[in-house]
Amino acid sequence: MNLHNVEFIKSAAAAQGLLHDGVPQIVFSGKSNVGKSSVINKLLNRKNIARVSSTPGKTVHINYFLIDSVAYFVDLPGYGYAKVAKTERARWAKLMEIYFSSAGHIALGVMIVDSRHQPTKDDVTMAEWFKATGCRMVVIANKIDKVKNSEKERNLETIRQTLELVEDIKIIPFSAEKGTNKELLIASIDDAVKGWNDVW
Ligand code: GTP
Numbered sequence: 001m002n003l004h005n006v007e008f009i010k011s012a013a014a015a016q017g018l019l020h021d022g023v024p025q026i027v028f029s030g031k032s033n034v035g036k037s038s039v040i041n042k043l044l045n046r047k048n049i050a051r052v053s054s055t056p057g058k059t060v061h062i063n064y065f066l067i068d069s070v071a072y073f074v075d076l077p078g079y080g081y082a083k084v085a086k087t088e089r090a091r092w093a094k095l096m097e098i099y100f101s102s103a104g105h106i107a108l109g110v111m112i113v114d115s116r117h118q119p120t121k122d123d124v125t126m127a128e129w130f131k132a133t134g135c136r137m138v139v140i141a142n143k144i145d146k147v148k149n150s151e152k153e154r155n156l157e158t159i160r161q162t163l164e165l166v167e168d169i170k171i172i173p174f175s176a177e178k179g180t181n182k183e184l185l186i187a188s189i190d191d192a193v194k195g196w197n198d199v200w
């Protein structure tokens with residue numbers, strides 16, 4: 001899969017805008033400001049194809065990028081930003097419910113958490129949604145460049161325990177800023193797309 005061949009397809013804000021066209025989806029999810037857009041930009045080697053915001057909670061749409069005509073990267077709107085209005089929060093919840101209720105199109109769930117902190121309650125809920133779909137899943141412990149070497153192992157273990165991840169779910173220490181372990185994430189994505197194509 002050529003990650004340089006990328007096309008922005010659309011931004012969806014409601015159920016009728018969601019794509020179900022049989023193309024496997026790689027879904028990126030995480031709380032607001034954790035670095036979802038930065039991870040996508042890093043993978044695609046683009047500075048700003050997925051918008052990187054300095055204002056958390058800015059991405060309120062589901063964004064679809066078609067990669068090399070074989071898979072979508074799906075940038076889900078972030079959750080857990082305290083200052084978001086109740087109506088927006090409700091809209092987000094509804095959109096997520098719809099997205100995950102017809103989740104047969106998810107080839108890989110990429111759940112992004114902050115490697116510096118224990119995952120939040122919202123992170124735990126998101127992990128449960130992914131587990132409930134039965135899709136493949138990988139956890140990205142982002143911003144690892146900000147964690148001391150001596151603390152990395154312990155933080156990764158805290159993430160595994162808090163999200164209650166079984167052994168075969170990988171946690172990849174990652175830096176969207178530096179590109180740390182980018183190739184590991186790309187390998188997981190390639191595997192998932194291959195696995196998908198073998199089944200369908
Ligand atoms: P929303 O779309 O608003 O939910 O945010 P997001 O999850 O897409 O986060 P975004 O990519 O916009 O990044 C938020 C901030 O974190 C930006 O200032 C990024 O530069 C910074 N950031 C993202 N990843 C890393 C990383 O690995 N290391 C460091 N040091 N900073 C990062």
Ligand code: MG
Pocket residue numbers: 036037038051052053059
């Ligand atoms: Mg974003």
